[in-house]
Amino acid sequence: SEPLNGLKGGFTGDGGTNGGQTQGAADVWWGNKTFVLHVSGGGQRNGDYATPEGTVDNTHARSGFGSAGLSWTGERGHLGASYAYEDTRYGLPFVEDGQIELTPRRSIVNVRGELKDLEGFFRSVRGSFAGRRYRHEELVGGETGTRFANDTNEFEFLGTHRAYGRFNGSLGGWALDRSFSATGEEALSPPVDQRGAAAHVYEEVTFHHATLQAGGRFDYASYTPLGSDLPARDFSTFSGSVGLLIQPPAFDH
Numbered sequence: 311s312e313p314l315n316g317l318k319g320g321f322t323g324d325g326g327t328n329g330g331q332t333q334g335a336a337d338v339w340w341g342n343k344t345f346v347l348h349v350s351g352g353g354q355r356n357g358d359y360a361t362p363e364g365t366v367d368n369t370h371a372r373s374g375f376g377s378a379g380l381s382w383t384g385e386r387g388h389l390g391a392s393y394a395y396e397d398t399r400y401g402l403p404f405v406e407d408g409q410i411e412l413t414p415r416r417s418i419v420n421v422r423g424e425l426k427d428l429e430g431f432f433r434s435v436r437g438s439f440a441g442r443r444y445r446h447e448e449l450v451g452g453e454t455g456t457r458f459a460n461d462t463n464e465f466e467f468l469g470t471h472r473a474y475g476r477f478n479g480s481l482g483g484w485a486l487d488r489s490f491s492a493t494g495e496e497a498l499s500p501p502v503d504q505r506g507a508a509a510h511v512y513e514e515v516t517f518h519h520a521t522l523q524a525g526g527r528f529d530y531a532s533y534t535p536l537g538s539d540l541p542a543r544d545f546s547t548f549s550g551s552v553g554l555l556i557q558p559p560a561f562d563h
Contacts, residue, residue, distance in 0.1 A: 313341060313343040313344070313346070313383060314339060314340075314341030314343070314346050315341055315342060315343045316340070316341065317338070317339070317340050318338075318339050319336065319337055319338035319339060320336065320337055321334070321335070321336040322334065322335050322336075323335070326356070328356075328359055328360055329356035329357045329358060329359045329360065329369070329370070330355075330356060330357045331354075331355075331356040332354070332355060332356070333352070333353065333354035333355070334352055334353065334354075335350070335351070335352025335353075336350065336351060336352065337349065337350035337351075338350070343383075344382060344383060344384070345380065345381070345382055345383075346380070346381045346383070347378075347379070347380050348377075348378070348379045348380075348392075349377070349378045349379075350375075350376070350377050350378075351374070351375060351376035351377070352374070352375055352376075353372070353373060353374035353375070354371070354372065354373050354374075355370075355371065355372035355373070356369075356370060356371055356372075357370050358370050358401075366403050367401075367403060367408045368401035368402065368403045368408040368409070368410070368411070369401055369403050370400070370401050371398075371399070371400035371401065372398070372399055372400070373396070373397065373398040373399070373400075374396070374397050374398075375394065375395065375396045375397070376394070376395055377392060377393065377394035377395070378392065378393055379391065379392030379393070379420075380392075386425060386426050386427050386428075387423065387424050387425040387426055388422075388423065388424055389421075389422070389423040389424075390420075390421070390422055390423070391419070391420065391421045391422075392418075392419070392420045393417070393418070393419050393420075394417065394418045394420075395415075395416070395417045395418075396414075396415065396416045396417075397415045398412075398413070398414050398415070399411060399412070399413045400412060406450060409450050409451045410448065410449065410450060411448075411449040411452075412446065412447070412448060412449070413445075413446065413447045413449065414444070414445070414446045415444070415445045415446070416442065416443065416444045416445075417442070417443045418440065418441070418442050418443075419439075419440070419441040419442075420438070420439070420440050421438065421439045421440075422436075422437070422438040422439075423436065423437060423438075424436035424437075431471055431472070432469040432470065432471055432472070433470055433471065433472040434469070434470045435467070435468070435469045435470075436467075436468050436469075437465070437466060437467045437468070438464075438465070438466045439463070439464070439465055439466075440462075440463075440464045441462070441463050441464075442460075442461065442462045442463075442464075443461050444458075444459065444460040444461070445457075445458070445459055446458040446459075448494070448496060450495075454494065455494050455495045455496065456492065456493070456494030456495050456496040456497055457492070457493050457494055458491070458492050459489070459490070459491045459492075460488070460489075460490050461488065461489045461490075462486065462487065462488045462489075463486070463487040463488075464484075464485070464486050464487075465483075465484065465485045465486075466482070466483070466484050467482050467483045467484075468480060468481075468482035469481055469482065476515050476516050476517065477513060477514070477515055478513070478514050478516065479511065479512050479513035479514055480511070480512050481509070481510065481511040481512070482509070482510055482511075483507070483508065483509045483510075484506075484507065484508040484509075485506065485507045485508075486504065486505065486506035486507070487504075487505060488503070488504040488505075488506075489501070489502075489503055489504075490502045490503075490504070499535075500535045500536060500537055500538035500540065501535070501536040501537060502533055502534065502535050502536065503533075503534045503536065504531065504532065504533050504534075505530075505531070505532045505534075506529070506530065506531045506532075507529075507530045508527060508528060508529045508530070509527070509528050510525065510526065510527035510528070511525065511526055511527075512524070512525040513525070519556065519557050519558060519559060520554060520555065520556050520557065521554070521555040521557070522552075522553075522554055523551075523552070523553040523554070523555065524550070524551070524552045524553075525550060525551050526548065526549070526550040526551075527548070527549050527550070528546070528547070528548050529546065529547045529548075530544070530545070530546050531544065531545050532544035532545075
């Protein structure tokens with residue numbers, strides 16, 4: 311598709327009579343064929359729902375989100391980054407006499423990029439980073455009963471190397487850093503730090519009427535409970551595959 315050159319956007323909104331439902335969302339795109347800026351946001355809310363048998367208490371909800379992103383595109387690659395935030399609060403009817411509310415919130419930072427037509431060992435590389443922050447409280451009668459947090463940082467890399475004789479392929483890696491915690495009445499796990507990493511390779515060996523394909527991946531993960539007598543654990547796994555693609559010559563009849 312052609313790069314965006316100009317300004318465009320959209321808006322949507324609707325409502326409902328039951329519970330006073332209202333919601334709306336909008337987004338705006340601007341570009342000059344090299345840079346693109348995208349901004350969006352929206353929200354929704356409703357009160358307690360009504361039924362022929364009366365109002366269902368604690369069925370209210372509200373949520374909102376917003377995001378902004380900027381990207382650059384050149385002849386040999388692209389780079390982009392974005393930030394998004396979501397905030398939600400809703401009730402749970404019929405649980406603890408209708409006194410429970412949940413408040414999940416999440417923020418995300420994403421960065422992605424790619425370079426092509428490179429000199430040297432790699433002819434193209436691409437990578438990404440995603441940082442996620444999650445919070446969630448369980449409210450009982452308006453008071454915090456349990457608090458959850460889950461923070462992750464994730465990295466990915468993939469490089470495609472140039473052909474060497476009959477060999478052509480790619481290799482890459484992945485890494486994860488995660489911190490989880492739960493405190494309060496419903497906490498079933500101690501805080502845990504998780505680390506993960508992986509490396510993978512894929513190669514093809516091409517002949518006139520056949521292609522040999524082979525790949526392998528190594529994964530490592532560790533889990534470290536904090537403030538607990540539980541032991542730290544770590545695991546390593548390896549997987550691989552081999553395939554053969556046959557392309558028989560065409561026959562004239």
